[in-house]
Amino acid sequence: MIEIERLTKRYGATTVVDDVSFRVEEGAIAVVVGTSGAGKSTLLRMINRLVAPSAGRVLVDGEDTMAIPEDALRHRIGYVIQGYGLFPHRTVAENIATVPRLLGWEKRRIAARVEELLDLFQLDPGEFAQKFPHQLSGGQQQRVGVARALAAKPALLLMDEPFGALDPVIRSRAQDDLLAIQRRLRTTVVLVTHDMNEAFHLGDRIAVMDRGRLLQYASPGELLLRPAEAFVEQLVGTAERPFRLLSLTKVGEALEPGHAEGEPILLSATLRDALSQLVWLGREALPVVDAAGAPAGRISIAQILRHGRALP
Numbered sequence: 001m002i003e004i005e006r007l008t009k010r011y012g013a014t015t016v017v018d019d020v021s022f023r024v025e026e027g028a029i030a031v032v033v034g035t036s037g038a039g040k041s042t043l044l045r046m047i048n049r050l051v052a053p054s055a056g057r058v059l060v061d062g063e064d065t066m067a068i069p070e071d072a073l074r075h076r077i078g079y080v081i082q083g084y085g086l087f088p089h090r091t092v093a094e095n096i097a098t099v100p101r102l103l104g105w106e107k108r109r110i111a112a113r114v115e116e117l118l119d120l121f122q123l124d125p126g127e128f129a130q131k132f133p134h135q136l137s138g139g140q141q142q143r144v145g146v147a148r149a150l151a152a153k154p155a156l157l158l159m160d161e162p163f164g165a166l167d168p169v170i171r172s173r174a175q176d177d178l179l180a181i182q183r184r185l186r187t188t189v190v191l192v193t194h195d196m197n198e199a200f201h202l203g204d205r206i207a208v209m210d211r212g213r214l215l216q217y218a219s220p221g222e223l224l225l226r227p228a229e230a231f232v233e234q235l236v237g238t239a240e241r242p243f244r245l246l247s248l249t250k251v252g253e254a255l256e257p258g259h260a261e262g263e264p265i266l267l268s269a270t271l272r273d274a275l276s277q278l279v280w281l282g283r284e285a286l287p288v289v290d291a292a293g294a295p296a297g298r299i300s301i302a303q304i305l306r307h308g309r310a311l312p
């Protein structure tokens with residue numbers, strides 16, 4: 001768990017992070033969004049003390065970060081930035097091994113960890129371990145960057161626009177991969193982005209910042225239905241609001257009994273996916289199946305509308 005208490009950063013007379021407090025539960029993903037210059041990166045960099053706070057404090061698992069020596073702190077907190085910051089003259093394996101080496105892990109343990117992470121990120125160790133960063137695609141470099149940040153099993157992972165350099169298709173896959181890996185490892189994550197779609201896709205909670213201030217810190221559903229200020233509503237995008245709401249609910253949560261004809265939809269798909277499919281196929285309803293392909297019921301346009309209105 002991470003607790004940010006009244007964190008403030010001033011440069012001369014300018015306050016770039018202004019009295020920000022929020023808490024991220026163990027194993028949750030908090031996404032910080034806001035316009036350019038809102039103070040998102042500065043906030044993130046105060047968490048691992050790359051930037052020294054002017055006031056306030058950060059607790060990681062109850063411990064004040066000021067009480068932890070800086071290098072020890074950075075070993076406990078993974079950090080991923082746009083462009084991944086891989087060491088160009090080190091192989092993929094050496095890059096991933098950076099922190100375990102600094103921590104003095106035994107060679108065998110490091111090798112096993114590197115292999116485990118390469119597997120986890122679907123990079124065949126035989127093919128990738130000895131490659132250099134310039135021999136990898138952007139998406140592969142991104143995965144190595146995250147693998148390196150996770151190598152020493154950090155309590156917390158900080159990510160600053162980690163998908164910013166990826167094209168939309170790869171970006172969406174990288175987000176899904178991160179979610180799958182994060183759900184498995186249960187690492188607490190604080191991620192900065194200016195992309196609202198990314199925020200709604202990844203965030204258990206979303207922190208909205210504007211000119212250094214935290215305007216709202218809430219779940220995606222609350223942010224949509226109860227925006228604290230006009231600026232939050234505007235940032236969320238009123239035209240996108242219904243679709244974002246539908247994307248927060250799984251088909252399984254709105255399932256109807258009965259049959260329908262046509263291409264089945266998975267229980268785990270979102271209502272947004274279902275609506276899109278229904279409109280595309282020009283149907284009133286479609287069958288729903290579970291992951292094994294067994295029939296589970298149906299989903300209809302009428303049901304999606306009913307559900308859309310009844311959301312929290």
Ligand SMILES: Nc1ncnc2c1ncn2[C@@H]1O[C@H](COP(=O)(O)OP(=O)(O)OP(=O)(O)O)[C@@H](O)[C@H]1O
Pocket residue numbers: 011016034035036037038039040041042043194
């Ligand atoms: N070392 C510094 N000295 C003076 N001002 C700084 C310094 N670092 C950042 N700032 C200012 O602080 C403000 C917040 O910067 P920050 O990078 O945290 O914003 P951001 O929300 O991450 O923006 P972006 O999305 O554009 O990266 C900006 O106005 C920036 O110019």
